[in-house]
Amino acid sequence: MRRRIVTLTVLAAVLATSLFGLPLAVGALWYFRTHTTSALERAADSTAVVISDALAAGQPFQVPDNEDGAEVGVYDPVGHLLAGEGPPTADDVVRGVAASRSDMLNQKVGDEDVLAVPVLTGARLTGIVRASLPRSALTHDVGITWLVMAGCAIGAVLASWLVARRIAARLTRPLEDLACAATRLGEGDFSARSRRSAIPEIDRVGAALDVTATRIGETLERERAFSAEASHQLRTPLAGLRLQLESALETPGRDPYAAVRAGITAADRLERTVEDLLALSRERRAARAELDLPALLAELNDVPLPDHRQLRLEIVDPPPVRASAPAVRQVLAVLLDNAVNHGEGAITVRARDAGGALAVDVLDEGPDLGERDPFSDHSPSGHGIGLRLARSLAEAEGGRLRLSRPDPPTFTLLLPEAPAS
Incomplete structure (x- = not known):
């Protein structure tokens, strides 16, 4: 019974952790993907704002640094890299933005997440800003988060196992005492009494067993006395x-x-x-x-x-x-x-x-x-x-x-x- 209680408790803990942890893991993945997209968008937009006037005037410029660690490159409408970091010629993401002139485009290119935004002066396309982050950063963040969640889940299951062992010991010890008292009663020891466990249901069984032992002992004693007296009679x-x-x-x-x-x-x-x-x-x-x-x-x-x-x-x-x-x-x-x-x-x-x-x-x-x-x-x-x-x-x-x-x-x-x- 003790092993069964522990097993059922651990299974319940694993089930509860899984039902709670799997959606949370999916949510963490979605969060980091959204966070990566937001970081690329911030880096591209901030760069576009800074260089828009220089592009419109045809003046030289420098790509500002960004706090998100993204690689930012600026391309002319034809697709040549003007400044920053990126492929020398425009890739599909940059060409797609150059063709649409007004839409931001976010795609996976190789092992990078790439986002491109157009730089417009009025209705004229003066350049395209390309921002990229390696997929390894997203994988690292998601992996660390999942490892922490898995550790918490293992800790929760382990804690459930420890608590289940304690509860099982507390529940089964009084039952084992009752079994010992019943065994002694079956062997003819009518003085056997069970210890109280502070568990009302088990204590009621123990009290009933004690009353039964007392009654059987008294009945047997009366029968023995009656037999001796009857033989005398x-x-x-x-x-x-x-x-x-x-x-x-x-x-x-x-x-x-x-x-x-x-x-x-x-x-x-x-x-x-x-x-x-x-x-x-x-x-x-x-x-x-x-x-x-x-x-x-x-x-x-x-x-x-x-x-x-x-x-x-x-x-x-x-x-x-x-x-x-x-x-x-x-x-x-x-x-x-x-x-x-x-x-x-x-x-x-x-x-x-x-x-x-x-x-x-x-x-x-x-x-x-x-x-x-x-x-x-x-x-x-x-x-x-x-x-x-x-x-x-x-x-x-x-x-x-x-x-x-x-x-x-x-x-x-x-x-x-x-x-x-």
Whole structure:
């Protein structure tokens, strides 16, 4: 691109110089030709004025000098050279003036420009003044002028080349920076940023690329975090299935069909969890219809619990909400799994009206959590991964998930109440 910009600029400069210089060169040639004719005319006329009286009286005379450097000769009407410089006998120019007696004549003779004028006394032709300049003088003046013009043209093209190189470097350097940033972005470096160039159009492209890099980085980070959290979430139904199968193995007299049915139920729950996570990760959530909360809470009864743990469900006049059922199901599954693995005693799930919002409390009889942040990556009790997933799902539905009470440990899911239709 840089070479193309320089080439186009130089071509434009050559074209502009040619369009301007060629007519100017022709004008310079015409000017010097006119100037030569004017110089010859001045020399001949001034000489004719000086010698006219002497010619009329037949007295001797001398040809005066002229400032234009022309050779001046005076001829009698017959064509003999009387004074000055010129051919001894009249040439065609002098004879032409002698024949016409009143017309000035200008012609090229050999390598000279020749002009002749008649000298009249009344109606009588008393002589002819012949002035000449060598063509080499005209060629010299025109050549010097054309050389100066050619030098100026070359200088203009050279200056255009230098300016084009500078402009091309200024225009292409930001584009090269953008290409490098795009390459780094394609290689997975989402921290790549392009430098600003003070060129609005290029800077807008750079800003758009920076925004894209930021969004891709954030999206990829969310996807990685979601994958890690989702894999953790899948362990719960797998652990339940393993627990049921191990319990069946340790109880030889137990009905095998009951163990198979329990395993199928656990497998169905695992399949539903996988489908929910896939739908949520691809953002193909179902339309936000009114949430069937009692049905979702009833599904918690299918979750296998240790023999010494109990699950209590309480529904206290909850308000209607609009939310994704898979998202809420996964949040409740995380909270219940957290209570089973890190809590003690009976587990209570309570749905209630929280004044313009639905609150779902999940609490157990475990020890006081104190000042610990269960959502942290470094939670010593191992709460963090699943709870972070649950919190992100709740926030995606416009709600909140928080530790509402450390003792007894109580997690509360808040969802905004559906507006009245």
